[in-house]
Amino acid sequence: MSEATDRRRFVATLTGIGVAGLAGLAAASGVGPQPGSPQDQPPLERLCRLPWPYREQDAGAAAQRAFATYPRGGCMLAVFDPIVRTAAERLGAPYTAFPFGMFTYGAGGVAGWGTPCGALNGAAAAFSLLSPQPTGLISALFAWYEREALPEAPPAGLRYPNVPAVAGSVLCHASIAAWCRASGKRSNSPERAERCGALSGSVAAKAVTLLNAQATRTLVVPAPDQATAACLGCHGAQGNLGNVAGRMTCAPCHTPSEFAASGHPKV
Amino acid sequence: MSEATDRRRFVATLTGIGVAGLAGLAAASGVGPQPGSPQDQPPLERLCRLPWPYREQDAGAAAQRAFATYPRGGCMLAVFDPIVRTAAERLGAPYTAFPFGMFTYGAGGVAGWGTPCGALNGAAAAFSLLSPQPTGLISALFAWYEREALPEAPPAGLRYPNVPAVAGSVLCHASIAAWCRASGKRSNSPERAERCGALSGSVAAKAVTLLNAQATRTLVVPAPDQATAACLGCHGAQGNLGNVAGRMTCAPCHTPSEFAASGHPKV
Numbered sequence: 001m002s003e004a005t006d007r008r009r010f011v012a013t014l015t016g017i018g019v020a021g022l023a024g025l026a027a028a029s030g031v032g033p034q035p036g037s038p039q040d041q042p043p044l045e046r047l048c049r050l051p052w053p054y055r056e057q058d059a060g061a062a063a064q065r066a067f068a069t070y071p072r073g074g075c076m077l078a079v080f081d082p083i084v085r086t087a088a089e090r091l092g093a094p095y096t097a098f099p100f101g102m103f104t105y106g107a108g109g110v111a112g113w114g115t116p117c118g119a120l121n122g123a124a125a126a127f128s129l130l131s132p133q134p135t136g137l138i139s140a141l142f143a144w145y146e147r148e149a150l151p152e153a154p155p156a157g158l159r160y161p162n163v164p165a166v167a168g169s170v171l172c173h174a175s176i177a178a179w180c181r182a183s184g185k186r187s188n189s190p191e192r193a194e195r196c197g198a199l200s201g202s203v204a205a206k207a208v209t210l211l212n213a214q215a216t217r218t219l220v221v222p223a224p225d226q227a228t229a230a231c232l233g234c235h236g237a238q239g240n241l242g243n244v245a246g247r248m249t250c251a252p253c254h255t256p257s258e259f260a261a262s263g264h265p266k267v
Numbered sequence: 268m269s270e271a272t273d274r275r276r277f278v279a280t281l282t283g284i285g286v287a288g289l290a291g292l293a294a295a296s297g298v299g300p301q302p303g304s305p306q307d308q309p310p311l312e313r314l315c316r317l318p319w320p321y322r323e324q325d326a327g328a329a330a331q332r333a334f335a336t337y338p339r340g341g342c343m344l345a346v347f348d349p350i351v352r353t354a355a356e357r358l359g360a361p362y363t364a365f366p367f368g369m370f371t372y373g374a375g376g377v378a379g380w381g382t383p384c385g386a387l388n389g390a391a392a393a394f395s396l397l398s399p400q401p402t403g404l405i406s407a408l409f410a411w412y413e414r415e416a417l418p419e420a421p422p423a424g425l426r427y428p429n430v431p432a433v434a435g436s437v438l439c440h441a442s443i444a445a446w447c448r449a450s451g452k453r454s455n456s457p458e459r460a461e462r463c464g465a466l467s468g469s470v471a472a473k474a475v476t477l478l479n480a481q482a483t484r485t486l487v488v489p490a491p492d493q494a495t496a497a498c499l500g501c502h503g504a505q506g507n508l509g510n511v512a513g514r515m516t517c518a519p520c521h522t523p524s525e526f527a528a529s530g531h532p533k534v
Binding site: 112 | 311312314315316317319360361364365366367368369370371372373375376377378379380381382383387388391392394395396401402405406409437438439440443444447448453454455459503504505509510511512513514515519520522523524525527528529
C-alpha cells in the first residue's frame with residue numbers, strides 16, 4: 001500500500017464519515033451519490049478526502065499573492081491562501097468553499113505569541129491538505145527558513161529597502177528579533193510589517209517549489225545542521241539522555257553561557 | 268460595528284467569493300440560492316462564513332474524546348477534532364465535510380519540530396472557526412498552559428501513573444523536556460505518548476471552558492506573568508528597545524547566565 005493510499009484511508013477513518021454519513025451529506029447538498037470512479041463521488045466527500053489533488057503551481061505568482069494578502073490577514077493566511085486557493089479554484093466546488101479566513105489565527109506566531117513563524121504554520125497547513133507526505137515538505141521548508149537570509153526575493157511594490165536576515169530559528173519571536181538587529185528598526189515599525197509580508201512571499205514561493213518537487217519526485221529533505229545533530233546525539237530520542245523531542249536548531253536558546261553555568265560538558 | 272460583524276465582513280472579503288462565485292458554488296452543489304435570512308443561504312456559503320455558530324459544549328466529554336483521538340492523529344487533531352466535530356455535527360452539512368484530518372500536521376510542535384504544543388495549535392485553529400474574537404481565547408489558553416501543572420485531570424483509561432508538570436512554556440519541546448524531568452521518563456517512551464494524549468484532553472477541556480465563557484460573556488484573559496511583563500517593558504513594542512514581538516514567557520530561554528555573559532542590566 002502506498003503512503004498516499006495509506007494516508008487517505010487513515011483520514012477517512014479519522015473523519016468518521018462512513019457511507020451513511022456521506023449519504024446524509026449528499027442528501028443535504030442536494031446531490032445524490034454517484035457510484036463509480038472517484039471523480040463521480042458526491043462533491044462534499046471530496047472536501048474531506050486528503051490529499052486534495054495537486055497540480056504544479058507558479059512560485060513567483062504565489063510570492064506576489066502572499067505579499068498582497070499579508071496586510072489583510074497576516075502571515076499564516078498570506079501563505080496558506082494563495083497556494084490552497086489556486087488549487088481550489090482549479091478544482092471548483094466544494095473546494096472553493098473552504099473557510100480560508102480561519103488561518104488569520106497564526107499571525108505573529110499564533111495571535112502574537114511569537115511561536116512558529118505564521119508563514120511556516122500556514123505552509124504546513126497547506127502541505128497537509130495538498131500532499132500525500134507533508135512531513136518531508138515541512139522539514140525541508142523549516143530547515144531552509146532557519147538557514148537562509150530572508151526575504152530572499154523582494155516582491156514588487158516594496159515601500160522600504162529590503163533587509164534580508166538569517167533568523168536562525170523557526171520561531172516568529174527569534175526571526176523578528178534577528179531582523180530588528182539587522183535592520184535597526186523596531187518590532188512594531190511599518191518596515192517590520194512590510195518585511196513580514198515579503199517574508200511570507202519568500203515562504204510561499206519556497207513552499208510551492210517544494211510541492212512541485214515532491215510531485216515530480218525530486219524533493220530533497222536536508223539533515224539537521226551539524227551542531228543540532230550533535231546535541232540530539234545525546235538529548236534526542238535515540239541518545240543516552242533521550243530527554244528532548246524536536247528538530248529546531250538549539251543554538252539560539254541554549255548558549256555557551258548556559259552550558260558554563262550548568263556544568264554541561266564542553267561542546 | 269461589533270467585532271464579530273467586523274470579522275465576518277473581513278473574512279467575506281478574504282475568501283473572495285462574491286455573489287457570482289457563490290451562485291457557481293450553489294449550482295455545483297445542486298442547491299439554488301435562497302435569498303432571505305442567513306439560514307436560507309446556500310449550504311456551501313455557510314462553510315466559509317466565520318465564525319461558525321457555536322453552542323455550549325461539555326468540557327469533560329471533549330477531554331475524553333481528545334484522549335481517544337490522540338493515538339490516531341496526534342495532539343493538534345486531538346484537540347481540534349472533538350470541539351469542531353461536535354459543533355459541525357450539530358450544524359449538519361456542509362460543516363461535517365470539513366477536512367478534519369489536515370490537522371495531523373501539528374503533532375510534536377508541527378511535524379516533530381518542537382514549536383508550539385500541537386494541542387494549543389489545534390485549539391487556536393478551533394477558536395478561529397468558532398469564535399468571533401479568537402485572540403482573547405488564545406491568550407487565555409496559552410497563559411494557562413504555561414503556568415498550570417498538566418495533565419490536570421487524567422482521563423479514564425490511563426495505563427501509566429499521571430505525572431503533572433508545569434511546562435513554563437507554550438513550546439512542545441520545552442513542555443516535553445519539563446515532563447521528562449518530572450517523570451524521569453524518556454521523550455520517546457510510551458508513558459510520554461500517553462501523557463501527551465492526556466495533556467490534549469486537559470487542553471481540549473480548557474478550550475471548551477473558555478469558548479463557553481466567551482459565549483456567556485464571562486471570559487477573563489490573564490495579563491502576562493510579572494517577569495515577562497518586566498522584560499517587555501523595555502524589549503516589547505512599547506518599550507525603549509522595541510526589539511521583541513511575542514507574549515511567550517521569556518524565562519525558559521533567557522537565563523541569568525545569559526544576562527551575566529551579555530552584560531544585561533540586573534533584573
